[in-house]
Amino acid sequence: MDRRRTFWLLLVPPAAWLAAFFILPLVLMALFSLRPDMKGGLLNFSSISLEQYAVLVTTPSYVRLLGISTAIALLVAAASTALAYPIAYFIAFRAGKRAVLYLLMLLVPFWTSYLLRVMAWKLVLGSNGVINSLLMTVGLRDEPLGLFLYSRTAVGLTLTYVWIPFAALPILAALQRIEAPIMEAAFDLGAGPLRRFWRVVLPLSLPGVAASFFMVFIPTVGEYVTPLLVGGSRGSLYGNIIQDFFTKAGNWPLGSALSMVMLAATVAWILLAARWGNIRQWLT
């Protein structure tokens, strides 16, 4: 009886909060994307049209930028997952008693400010940066070296760098679940180290690899901060046009349509991920 009343007490606050500040904004954004312009009040949804979506589809640069952002996110996710795998393997199988310490050392930079870490790379690679000023002080070069700052390559490299510690976590969790008897069985059946890895360890760790990949990929598709910091004018991504339409340009309906397309793309990827790794498993 009172368990039932407690149920409502537990249900209403989080459900109401999420409805008000997560669902309602997204619904509002969907409605906004159907407005032809900014005329009238903010809540004036009298004329509904697909004009913004038509603009989006017929503007090659938007479609291209979504493609580029997706491609960069795929590359960044693949690179950081691949680069994180040996790290996770090292911590799971080679670090022994120091595994916790090694993991902690990997995570400490992850706990520090994202903005600051990106800024730090800029200080290292910039034309007045650490590498160039060091080279010039030592006398190896007379003028600054044109390193890859202000480009999509810089954005991709920076993102890969910041994601590696994060990507190692799901892989590590998967590797730590592999039980010793399975490895011993493989050994007893005469599998060498490479074969043990290729036929036993790697297949068993694939759910972790998939989790890492998507945990990097999804936030990276919508990334707009890193391009602001190291991308320059040639390094913008899809997220940056959305940001521009909501801040500088003030074209909220078109910005909303662009956001809806990104949201739809993300949800599509999540459904794909849910088929691979069982999301239900994490929760219950």
Added chain:
Amino acid sequence: MRYRRGWRPSGLGAYYLVLIVLLYVPILLLLLFSVNSNTALIFPLRGLTTEWYEAVLNTAGLLRAARNSLVVAAGSCLVATLLGTMTALLASRYSFRGKLALLGLAVLPLIVPFVVLGVSLLLLFSSLGLDRSLWTVGVAHTIVAVPYVLLIVVARLSEFDPALEEAAMDLGADYPTTLRRIVLPIIAPAMAAAALVAFTVSFDEFALALFLAGPDPTFPVYLFGQLRFANRLPIMIALAMAMMAITLILALLAERLRRSG
């Protein structure tokens, strides 16, 4: 066999070491330039100074921004911990229709791009006629922190024996009393760890705050605005280093609490 086994770990170990160096070098450089007496961040170093750390204390806007970040993080972590724990209790102690939908909804903010979340909340607050402020930033941070709280507390709730609760109720305690006297004390360490994670999530957050912060911004937004002024960079770095130390301490504390739980 032994020879090969001896060679392999050192290869992996070297790889790990290279990555660790790459991760720490930029941070150590920032630390170095925060005590170097030169406004430009270039070599050669000009000598040790604490002037940037002293300047932090004399820059009102900077301290105000740091205080704002603390306030927003504290407020949003409190709300997120409450809401996340409630959802976690629903997830592990009740079965009802629409449960999966609610849980999916609660973890979904983790995978909606921040730019989408940020602009949609900006639309909501503008439509309601609410000015952007620390409140609007704080609300956004609760939404992205709830999934972390949920996942951490659910893990703890699934570990302990439901028989404890049944025993309490057999002994005559009603359900709210059982929650208060049995369940909450057991999940308290997980809740504390979750709260600290929520705090760190908010404390550093920039992508949402840039859309939602008003004229009195949080530290990352303030920092972003100041990046144009090269001569103020060492002061920013000095405060950022101090705030990094705070985040680090909180994060280590969270990890310790989670392990002890």
